Amino acid sequence: xxxxxxxxxxxxxEQKVKVQGDAIDLSGxxxxxxxxxxxxxxxxxxxxxxxxxxxxxxxxxIGSKDVTQQLRSCxxxxxxxxxxxxxxxxxxxxxxxxxxxxxVYERESPDLLLMGKQAVDGDNNQVAQLVAGKLxxxxxxxxxxxxxxxxxxxxxxxxxxxxxxxxxKVPLPSVVTVDLRIVMPTAVKTxxxxxxxxxxxxxxxxxxxxxMQAKKKKIDEISVGDLGVELEQWVKTTSVExxxxxxxxxxxxxxxxxxxxxxxxxxxx
Amino acid sequence: xxxxxxxxxxxxxxxxxxxxxEVVPQIDAIEHEGAPPYDVLRxxxxxxxxxxxxVGEYKARRKKAEARAAAGGSGSGGGEAADAxxxxxxxxxxxxxxxxxxxxxxxxLSRHSAGMVTALGVxxxxxxxxxxxxGTPAQQDAYVPALLTLDKIGAWAITEPGSGSDAFxxxxxxxxxxxxDHFILNGNKxxxxxxxxxxxxxxxxxxxxxxxxxxxxxxxxxxxxEMEGLxxxxxxxxxxxxxxPTGEIFASDLRVPISRLVGERVDDEDAGSARDDxxxxxxxxxxxxxxxxxxxxxxxxxxxxxxxxxxxxFGKPIGERQLIQxxxxxMEVARQNVENMLFKTIESTAHGEPPDIAAASAxxxxxxxxxxxxxxxxxxxxxxxxYMAEYRVEQLARDAKVLQIYGGTDEIQVSQIARSLLWR
Ligand SMILES: Cc1cc2nc3c(=O)[nH]c(=O)nc-3n(C[C@H](O)[C@H](O)[C@H](O)COP(=O)(O)OP(=O)(O)OC[C@H]3O[C@@H](n4cnc5c(N)ncnc54)[C@H](O)[C@@H]3O)c2cc1C
Numbered sequence: 036x037x038x039x040x041x042x043x044x045x046x047x048x049e050q051k052v053k054v055q056g057d058a059i060d061l062s063g064x065x066x067x068x069x070x071x072x073x074x075x076x077x078x079x080x081x082x083x084x085x086x087x088x089x090x091x092x093x094x095x096x097i098g099s100k101d102v103t104q105q106l107r108s109c110x111x112x113x114x115x116x117x118x119x120x121x122x123x124x125x126x127x128x129x130x131x132x133x134x135x136x137x138x139v140y141e142r143e144s145p146d147l148l149l150m151g152k153q154a155v156d157g158d159n160n161q162v163a164q165l166v167a168g169k170l171x172x173x174x175x176x177x178x179x180x181x182x183x184x185x186x187x188x189x190x191x192x193x194x195x196x197x198x199x200x201x202x203x204k205v206p207l208p209s210v211v212t213v214d215l216r217i218v219m220p221t222a223v224k225t226x227x228x229x230x231x232x233x234x235x236x237x238x239x240x241x242x243x244x245x246x247m248q249a250k251k252k253k254i255d256e257i258s259v260g261d262l263g264v265e266l267e268q269w270v271k272t273t274s275v276e277x278x279x280x281x282x283x284x285x286x287x288x289x290x291x292x293x294x295x296x297x298x299x300x301x302x303x304x
Numbered sequence: 305x306x307x308x309x310x311x312x313x314x315x316x317x318x319x320x321x322x323x324x325x326e327v328v329p330q331i332d333a334i335e336h337e338g339a340p341p342y343d344v345l346r347x348x349x350x351x352x353x354x355x356x357x358x359v360g361e362y363k364a365r366r367k368k369a370e371a372r373a374a375a376g377g378s379g380s381g382g383g384e385a386a387d388a389x390x391x392x393x394x395x396x397x398x399x400x401x402x403x404x405x406x407x408x409x410x411x412x413l414s415r416h417s418a419g420m421v422t423a424l425g426v427x428x429x430x431x432x433x434x435x436x437x438x439g440t441p442a443q444q445d446a447y448v449p450a451l452l453t454l455d456k457i458g459a460w461a462i463t464e465p466g467s468g469s470d471a472f473x474x475x476x477x478x479x480x481x482x483x484x485d486h487f488i489l490n491g492n493k494x495x496x497x498x499x500x501x502x503x504x505x506x507x508x509x510x511x512x513x514x515x516x517x518x519x520x521x522x523x524x525x526x527x528x529x530e531m532e533g534l535x536x537x538x539x540x541x542x543x544x545x546x547x548x549p550t551g552e553i554f555a556s557d558l559r560v561p562i563s564r565l566v567g568e569r570v571d572d573e574d575a576g577s578a579r580d581d582x583x584x585x586x587x588x589x590x591x592x593x594x595x596x597x598x599x600x601x602x603x604x605x606x607x608x609x610x611x612x613x614x615x616x617x618f619g620k621p622i623g624e625r626q627l628i629q630x631x632x633x634x635m636e637v638a639r640q641n642v643e644n645m646l647f648k649t650i651e652s653t654a655h656g657e658p659p660d661i662a663a664a665s666a667x668x669x670x671x672x673x674x675x676x677x678x679x680x681x682x683x684x685x686x687x688x689x690x691y692m693a694e695y696r697v698e699q700l701a702r703d704a705k706v707l708q709i710y711g712g713t714d715e716i717q718v719s720q721i722a723r724s725l726l727w728r
Contacts (some may be wrong), residue, residue, distance in 0.1 A: 108314055240322055242353030243405050246315045 071151025179216030183225030355453030416598025419547025431458025534560030544702025
């Protein structure tokens, strides 16, 4: 069984975003793997480790050569091979991204396309659904739990809904996106999982050995042209602005003062 | 010239992420409330697979040494000593990675706790190395892997109330033979890192067979933390380095079998002795100090830069004042120098030419003084805030002082450097 995981590079969400003109200023930004994609890599590794049925985990990213660094960090966690589709990840919209992923899917024919539910930069949450549509594959989004069948013919996806969990069994191959809960200690199960098997919560840190071995793992570099994908931009960014800063709060002395301010200053009463 | 590669930088980011998530939240408990650092250190080691990696490297070295010994060489254990005798030079690129992988965890942890690094270095460095250098295969099997993985905490005890810089000359602790296969140990050790909590203690003393003290051989024993005849103090109160519990150890008529004597025999006459091993240990400690100093300097500089940009007095950020700029610039000079020294050590070691004792001493002397100066100046940049624990630079300053004292004082480094220049 082969798992294809997608991983996007995003500006470190812990940094402050600077706006310059009509765009976000990316100079001097630190980049990290989109957290939800990192969870997808972790989920793939857990599937591989406990099932014994997964032969290869391939991580796909689209971007400039610099993105190799983020790709290597997925390989350092334990993924087997990388694919870098060279392109300008800033100007890609969901449609273009989906077309590229579809083309790579067709080259690789994996049994499972595992993706983060969304990238934390644009927060679009569209690509997986578009890819599944284009490939006419079953899709199950926002997985908080995964359980792989013993013969790897299907996967049961648990998703959080109001008041509980909902479980859907999808035949493989299919497209699955993961949510935050997929990295809880017992979120991923296979026929080979031990009864009390628990992982440390969160995506794993790459071990020292893993980081050094990642240097030797293969990364295939492909151009959009090689894939035969036509790129037309559907979504254009017209302007970017920072939200207005909020004025500082005040402390009121009494309830009367509060009511007065709500009535006369905030005009909400 | 060696510099951090992309994978080294990546490793660094990972280490930092771990330290920020797992160590920093515990720092106040460890630095100010006396909580022992070992659980966090174990988690650190396990998360990155460092212990297993070290055990793997150790086993490979030992196997090579044993193969050489079987082929007629003079193999003694699997230590660095055996390695140095090898004709084959190590593969430089793998060796560079190895050097970087040793230094980076120290650098990243030193940014927040030089104490934890000290506790770590003594436990998985000095202590197992003493056993690797001269221990029998059975002794190595029993202790070395468990120390490398931090399953067991180790301590290495040479210093005594009356013998510090003059570690061998003034040493009073003794081992007296008792029958053919036992010894009786007596002596007081002090300033022993991990002493209060160690599971394994290397106790260094003089073999007393009735000869005058200056002719006695230096020997070392492997003790357990809890034994009849062995007492340990609580952690001593210190100026800094609170992440590292330091204590006293007292042996009184402690009777041990010869199986606890490292090597299980006394090497008569100059076939090398525990004295040489202890000297090698000093050299190893010295390169560790380079990495520690670098982590501390980087952190002090980073904190100072941020403060200089944001602290406004007299209507301007203090960073616009030349007197503050001078401090920041000097920090950068120190940082570059220490980093270069570390790079050079990693590179020359990878090419099979580790620094000799004079070069190691010069590096330690410079790095310790640079760290002390930078961290004190960081306190100055922060003014009153610098004196307050919350801003972290006071801890760096208190901790940096120890680099000038342990692993051989500045004065001892000076005399070693000078002697090697004058009478080489
Ligand atoms: C936090 C901490 C942890 C330690 N951990 C350990 C440990 O795990 N195991 C262990 O065995 N020891 C440990 N030590 C002890 C350490 O190695 C000694 O403190 C150090 O070697 C100095 O010895 P001393 O303290 O007796 O000072 P002394 O040797 O008494 O020195 C006092 C002063 O005299 C100077 N001086 C001494 N001799 C000369 C000379 N010939 N020429 C010029 N000046 C001289 C020194 O430089 C110093 O300034 C630790 C110490 C500290 C502070």
